[in-house]
Amino acid sequence: GAVVSQHPSRVICKSGTSVKIECRSLDFQATTMFWYRQFPKQSLMLMATSNEGSKATYEQGVEKDKFLINHASLTLSTLTVTSAHPEDSSFYICSASGGPNYGYTFGSGTRLTVV
């Protein structure tokens, strides 16, 4: 089955630093990848949609200059949280789709703690 690898699974960083999260589709080409964020006891909220080779589309309220998304190949998308603050602490999950006729596969998530 389709596998999406997300790394790191857990990261603790100091306030003001940047953190990069990687999402890789291991056995299929992902034309589209999605980045979600989930705060405790809340639903997964879509942050942005990235399409290979083009700029990401951000949801309302998500700062594109703070959450940098790069989808340079069909198997890799990265999310960089720049100048992280404690309020950015959350569970970040990526999801990949091979196209309209394929399902969605989730990465295992990254738990970010900013101290």
Added chain:
Amino acid sequence: RKEVEQDPGPFNVPEGATVAFNCTYSNSASQSFFWYRQDCRKEPKLLMSVYSSGNEDGRFTAQLNRASQYISLLIRDSKLSDSATYLCVVNNGGTALIFGKGTTLSVSS
């Protein structure tokens, strides 16, 4: 109004019980419907898709009522391992999934 609404629970039931979860969605043009399961601090995993004719997978039965914009999940003969959060998920024909807040189930012995 939120796009996907669920009763957050928690639902606390004994082993062997039958439990039902409900979900409503606001966009009448929604095209695809799913139930996902999420364990604590883990990523969501697809439990089953939901079809207009209703579908069953073992102890799990999903129903869709397009006229009422209502989705349900029935779990029969609950097991301890069914304890999790169940997410109602909708796709509006765009590419991203839209998640409900989830309903928490706790099955006890």
